[in-house]
Amino acid sequence: MAVPKILLFYAFTPLPDPEALRLWQRDLCASLGIRGRIILSKDGINGTVGGELRDVKRYLRTTREYAPFHDMDVKWSEGTGDGFPRLSVRVRDELVSFGAPGELVVDEHGVVGGGTRVTPEQLHDLVAAKDVTFFDGRNAFEAQIGRFKDAVVPQVATTREFVAELDSGRYDHLKDRPVVTYCTGGIRCEVLSALMVNRGFREVYQLDGGIATYGDRYGDKGLWEGSLYVFDNRMAVAFSDAPAVLGTCVECGSATSRMQNCSDLACREQLVVCEACGASPVHCAAHAAQLHS
Numbered sequence: 001m002a003v004p005k006i007l008l009f010y011a012f013t014p015l016p017d018p019e020a021l022r023l024w025q026r027d028l029c030a031s032l033g034i035r036g037r038i039i040l041s042k043d044g045i046n047g048t049v050g051g052e053l054r055d056v057k058r059y060l061r062t063t064r065e066y067a068p069f070h071d072m073d074v075k076w077s078e079g080t081g082d083g084f085p086r087l088s089v090r091v092r093d094e095l096v097s098f099g100a101p102g103e104l105v106v107d108e109h110g111v112v113g114g115g116t117r118v119t120p121e122q123l124h125d126l127v128a129a130k131d132v133t134f135f136d137g138r139n140a141f142e143a144q145i146g147r148f149k150d151a152v153v154p155q156v157a158t159t160r161e162f163v164a165e166l167d168s169g170r171y172d173h174l175k176d177r178p179v180v181t182y183c184t185g186g187i188r189c190e191v192l193s194a195l196m197v198n199r200g201f202r203e204v205y206q207l208d209g210g211i212a213t214y215g216d217r218y219g220d221k222g223l224w225e226g227s228l229y230v231f232d233n234r235m236a237v238a239f240s241d242a243p244a245v246l247g248t249c250v251e252c253g254s255a256t257s258r259m260q261n262c263s264d265l266a267c268r269e270q271l272v273v274c275e276a277c278g279a280s281p282v283h284c285a286a287h288a289a290q291l292h293s
Helices: 018-032 053-064 119-129 140-143 159-166 187-198 210-218 285-291
Strands: 004-012 035-041 044-052 071-076 087-091 116-118 134-138 146-148 178-182 203-206 224-228 259-261 271-272
Touching: 004 053, 004 187, 018 044, 018 053, 018 087, 018 119, 018 203, 044 053, 071 210, 116 119, 119 203, 119 210, 134 140, 134 146, 140 146, 140 271, 146 159, 159 187, 187 203, 203 210, 210 224, 224 271
Parallel strands: 035 087, 116 203, 134 178, 178 203
Antiparallel strands: 004 044, 004 071, 035 044, 146 224, 259 271
16 A cells, blocks of 8 residues: 655755765655655755655665764654655755855754754743744745744844844844744744844744644644645644644635645745635735736
């Protein structure tokens, strides 16, 4: 019986020849029928791939045979068999496009000068001991369907907007308070927490393993509320059969956790859209205005 799985992984580690590793990863995935997205840079590897369980296991085992990737952060989730339409393996300046490639420092142990890692269990201890502020490290649209309770959600459309957002002064009042950064799987927080420390935030923590690890541990019985946006054809996943519904359909205003692409094929904006409204074309505000102009 076919068992589709999705693998989310990353490792911050210096890589002397990312292009050679790109060719190796491309050929390895192709040989196993693995699809998804893998990014390599001088600072490491970041990917989400899917395939049959035995093939994904073989991919992971082989990738970990390369010493710098041996201890990379890995998370498993249930797949649908059609999570990714194709395979993309690329080399970029940054593993996560914050637009600050010269600011990040990475050694064989990972990101240098980032926040203090906390496990889901340690996070609960921290919240019990201190008045912490949760700081969402994702794009703002992701937080529409799920977030930590009372989290600060910067209104950024892309990760590249975070640097300007931090430099704007909007969050200077948090610089002397304990701040916990969080994101889907932990990689964006690795960079974001370092950027915050560099800008004078004095007590920065990062949720180790991100929302995915926290949700696997506590489901909907902890501090997380709603569903988790994911970057594959599933669009969103829940940690229980009855998660809180935080999203609001852009068309009719009904409560929903369903995400959908703007119907304009040239647009990459993600929208919260209920199933009924999603049966018809749905456009983001910019393309809707163009249609009615």
